[in-house]
Amino acid sequence: MKVKIELSGGLELLFDKKKVHEIEFSDKNEIPLKDLILYMRDNLLKERSELFVVDDTVRPGILVLINDADWELFGGISYNVEDKDTIIFISTLHGG
Amino acid sequence: MKVKIELSGGLELLFDKKKVHEIEFSDKNEIPLKDLILYMRDNLLKERSELFVVDDTVRPGILVLINDADWELFGGISYNVEDKDTIIFISTLHGG
């Protein structure tokens, strides 16, 4: 399965400044979103993981979108990511 | 087959002020774009057809998009519309 991950609102700075990451799990058909987030923490993000993950979920202030809609509409952290899903992590902005 | 048609830049005014039209051709798998345009002229547009079609194609100043890309990238008027395609007709704006 292939998953497309997009980062915005400055989160990309934690991930090698890359806004788009394509991940392939050749041995899986689906993966719990929680496992994907921990995979990202352990494999894509090298330092300061507390800026992304707190208590095994994304930290407060990050909005997660599953195929352009709020993850809360799909069960949040308990969603099972499927082949070709796009998961977007947005850090909310506060400046003006 | 189903086709989604979107109109913008004021063209929707010719089509009952509706920006989105869904058309179904139950007897077809594909339809030449030219035929679709003439179908629109004859069935969806009731008056002043010269504001939409001139010489059996869209009039100058209308940009046609096939699934979010310029129709010129797909052969223009000779494209064959497929099931679930989205065709967008945009009248270019000149004001400021």
Next chain:
Amino acid sequence: MEKYIKEHTLKPNEIERYGRQLITPDIGVSGQMSLCNSSVLIIGAGGLGCPVALYLSSAGIGTLGLVDYDTVEISNLHRQIGHRESSKGISKAVSLSKTISELNSLIKVNTYETTFTSETAMEIIKNYDIVVDASDNVATRYLVNDACVLTGKPLVSGSALKWEGQITCYNYNNGPCYRCIFPTPPPVETVTKCSDGGVLGPIVGVIGSLQALEVIKILTNNKEGVLSGRLLIYDGMSAVFRTVRIRGKQSGCNVCGDKPTVTQLIDYTQFCQSNYSESAGK
């Protein structure tokens, strides 16, 4: 649909000034009358507040309120187009008020040279129909949200940093509030300020203009189009906008839910562990 009504209260100088606006479909004479009879409070007279105030004043909003404690600095002028060099050192609320009065003398402007806090918020907000969050810090954003929920005002919220911006409307037409989406404030170390990360003028120009348009849509009762339950995300570098669907009003929300625990304003500097002012945090 254009709405024409025979009996209207627009004066000849208003017809002259707003003519090309009121002929716009879905505005009409009745829409213009709504704008002229409405009041909007803008929290922040900085990068976002400038375009919001300029476009709302020129559109003929009857009364604008401008809240800002800061004074104009030269370093603001690369993005805060409603101020002038000659306003250096004077209150941003007063400076912006002066500019918009020169643009449209028909409207009324109230300035509040104060920090929007739990103590000042309710007294100020009660006089307005809609609130625009053009602030620059987390604590103010939670404060403005709760004050809007407690007083039943729609909130048009915009934010920007570097090359990016975000905008949505909260507490509108039974939609979600800021706390429905973000129940817990972000850890302090994850918040980047414009003074640290930088921000480009056209980015706040885009987001502020979009905020002004949402206010106009709300006031002219173009409900369907309002960005409620949807968040618009803008990446200026790639020139890509994305409108995404966000959750609706949450029954468990601490302020707008069925059993709210926040029934009056709290201390938001404590709640967010940060100040009401970006500059105070430096």
Next chain:
Amino acid sequence: MEKYIKEHTLKPNEIERYGRQLITPDIGVSGQMSLCNSSVLIIGAGGLGCPVALYLSSAGIGTLGLVDYDTVEISNLHRQIGHRESSKGISKAVSLSKTISELNSLIKVNTYETTFTSETAMEIIKNYDIVVDASDNVATRYLVNDACVLTGKPLVSGSALKWEGQITCYNYNNGPCYRCIFPTPPPVETVTKCSDGGVLGPIVGVIGSLQALEVIKILTNNKEGVLSGRLLIYDGMSAVFRTVRIRGKQSGCNVCGDKPTVTQLIDYTQFCQSNYSESAGK
């Protein structure tokens, strides 16, 4: 990536003013120096021209040229935020120039109180690095395009009407020109003017701000992000933007193609069957 260079030519007052802009990623000191050393010509000082000029002047573009023959009317002020009531009756180019000089006295502004025509275009355009089309009519749009192709200048083109707007960059980095996309002018009866259809201030605010950002991207050499070969379509009522892929440079284009038939400026009022001025057509 932020670019830091040790030897720079920015003066202390420029560092002070542009500090929060030059710390923005992908701008940097070298980007700010490029902005300060560049010149941009803005065709039209109306709804689009105002935000373009305000944001480009505040960003520190070294020299701005403003072309507009019209004078300020009160009916312009609902959307043209760079003018003032006190400018009623005076040239729009001069009025806007005055406003931006009060915002940033470090930059140079040239005003051209003339209609941009086949006779005046080449003499004006040659002094500038980039051209912004903020005009309001078809004939001027073809004229500006051809003048840019013939002189090799990138063109940032925006347009707006009612609740909608469009923006793209032409003749940039071997991309298409306006004629590549629209080889034939639209029939006169299909063109709606802002004076007939109306237009909202925040719509030109969004599109004008976006145009200013494209200029900044071009001048700071952020090539990848430039809206070339892509068209951004904005529907303000539904708050939806769409960035669509358009055709590249056409080898058969009459002005930028392999065998151009247009090798000097023509009579665009004849070509388009309409005037260089929206108001002249009334």
